[in-house]
Amino acid sequence: MPHAYHEGQQVRKPEEINAYLVGGGIASLAAAVHLIQDAKVPASQIHILESGPLPGGSMDGAGIAETGYILRSGRMLNFSYLCTYELLSKVPSLKDSAKTVKQELDEFNAIPDNKTNAHARLIAKGEKGPEIVDVSHMGLNTKERADLLRVAAETEKQLGTKRINECFTKEFFDTKFWYMWDTMFAFQPWHSAVEFKRYLHRFIQEFPRINSLTGVDRTSYNQYDSIILPIETYLKAQGVQFLYDIKVNSLSFYPGPAITVSEIHFASSKTGATGVIHVEAHDLVFLTLGSMTACSSLGTNATPPEPLPAAEEALTAPDGAWQLWSSLANPSLNPHSSAFGNPANFYTRIPESNWLSFTVTLKTPEFLEKLEVVTGNKAGTGALVTFKDSNWLMSIVVPHQPHFLNQPENVQVFWGYGLFPDKVGNIIQKPMSECTGAEILQELLGHLNFPEQPTLENAITIPCMMPYITAQFLTRKHGDRPEVVPKGSTNLALMGQFVEIPKDTVFTVEYSVRCAQVAVHELMGTKEKPKDIYMGEHNVKVLVEALRMLLT
Incomplete structure (x- = not known):
């Protein structure tokens, strides 16, 4: 028999509830799984409302070999993602329904040839061509170490709205530590010192292997095919209603x-x-706030993406995410507006939150063969390669092949990004934002000192400008991000990258899944609480190893 759950004095009977999930991203998909399995809400009474034609939100991946594949970005998974891995342990694999997605993930990462161990985390421009940088130490001096420890020790109230570059000297941003840290997590010097501090605590276990990324787990395919598609398939089989457009x-x-x-x-x-x-x-509404990928613009091999939009264009974006949040935070439209934070803090600062990614579809093998020689890493084992002397601060990720379920055997795919798309390239003498896909690939080939042909004529490179991709890292005041369940809410929960979860880190899958679990637990009163946030610093061994690396 279904249980009756209590929300305050109200008795919620799951069999009588309709749950409306606004937004089809990973937060809504996770909430739907937990509503079914933990709260016992009938799947047919769960409705996912998505403005686009597919679920997945920012965790997308699409395309065909003939016209090129598209990955707007990728996410690193890690054993510390306790909520995400719990979710994946509840969903059957597409390949083998007797296994879960989590078991499939574990088996893939247990294969020795699939293990991440970057031999060329940073590449510099040498006199005779590209040179692998020795990253066995972080290149920090005494003051820079002291500044790191100080930021880690200060409270969020003390840091307030400080930017990272207000906490360190200019030289800090030329250290090996910064090049590895900022490209691993996509931090910029002007981003929030509070978010930077949270990452220092949340990922302290990664300090000893920041140079090799051996703590990174990878999915067998891109994360749409490996994570979103299995969850969508499971939910539809259970009877969840997906309403697109x-x-x-x-x-x-x-x-x-x-x-x-x-x-x-x-x-x-x-x-x-x-x-x-x-x-x-007595019904429930789960709303994903804001969007990292709203107003994204795709270029082609022959054309650049559209120029960056004006701030107010966020409110007319096709997905409607920023407009909806803005209406809820507007006192003239909503008597409860004070509980909904300040969306304008995040969507009006495009110069601080944008960067450009690109996906390369290769029809011939020469590029990856040469890259393996330079880096010492086979496809799928090198994780992130950053070109530290690139004006665009360009990085690439070469995944295990094939990376798409429909990818032909003779086609290879990789993706990359530039954190400074407004800068003029080292080889192509114009800003990355104004470059065609072919010109971006030319720039990459130049940094590697590879011949342009036959790679250039046998590749399709699709650039993607994302105005809000790091908006969640922007400096903020207390209250700019609303709570998952706002004070006084009886049937509404807020989810996604722009809600407040103390101590956890935005720009991770874990953040979206955790807020979904918090929302289901608090509104349905389930026995299953979200797992505590993993904090490696509570482990003496982890702490000692991190400090040893910091002092090296």
Whole structure:
């Protein structure tokens, strides 16, 4: 028999609940799995409203060999992602339904030839061509070590709205540590010192292997095919309703001091036709706030992406994510606006939050063969290669092949990104943001001192400009990010990269999955609480090894 859960004085019977999940990203998919398995809500009463044609949100991957594959970005998985790995242990593998996605992940990473161990984490420009940088030590002096320890020790209140570059000397940003740390996590010097501090604590266990990335787990294919597709397949088989091309414009609330959603107002992304979903007080609404990949612009092999949008264009983006959050945080539109944070802090600072990624589809093997010789890493074992002297601060990731379920045997795929797309290239004399895909590949070939042909004429490179990709790292005040379950909420939870989870780190899959678990637990009163955040510093051995690396 289903259990009855208590929310305050209210008794919630799962068999009577309809749950509406706004946004089809990993947070909503995770919430749906936990609603079914932990809260016993019938799957047919769970409805996922997605503005696009597919689920997955920012965890996307698409394309075909003939026209080129597209990966806007990738995510590193790690044993410390306790919530994510729990989720993956609840979902069957697409290849073998007797196994879970987590078992499939473990088996893939247990194969010796698949293990990550970067031999060329940083590559510098040498007199005779590219040179692998010795990263056996971090290159920090006494002051820089002291500054790192000071930032780690200060409270978030003490750091406040400081930027990282307000906490260190200019020279710190030329150290091997910074080149490895900022490209591993996509930090910029002007990003939040509070977020930087959280990462120092959250990933202290990675200090001893920051130079090899041996702590990184990889999926067998891209993360859409390996994670999103199995979850989507499972949810559909259970009976979850997926409603695509539905853009939610606003929410209405029942009168009174409590935050209780009464209506969901939406429009068709295709036709513009509007509609309303009536929400009972005992129903649930889970809303993913904001979007890292809104207003993304794809170029082609022959054309650059569109120029960066003006800040106000966030509010007219097709997915509607920033517009919806802005309406909820607007006092003239929502009497509960003070509980919904400050979206303008995150979407109006595009020069601080954008970078450009690119996906290369190779029809001939020469590039990866030469790269293996230079780096000493076979495809899928090198993780991140950063060109430290690149004006664009360009990095590439060559995954295990094939990287897509539909990828032909004679085709290879890799992706990369530049953290400074406004800078003029070292080889191509214009900003990365103005470059075609072919020109970006030319720049990469130049850094490696590889011949342009036959690679250039047998490759398709698709660039992607993302105006908000690191918006969650921007400096912020307390309250700019709302709570997962706002104070006074009876049936609404907020999820995604722009909610507040104390101590955990944004720009990770773990953050999205954890907030989904928090939302289900708090609104449904489930016995299953999210696991505590992994903190390696509580392990003496981890702490000693990290300090040893820091002092090397």
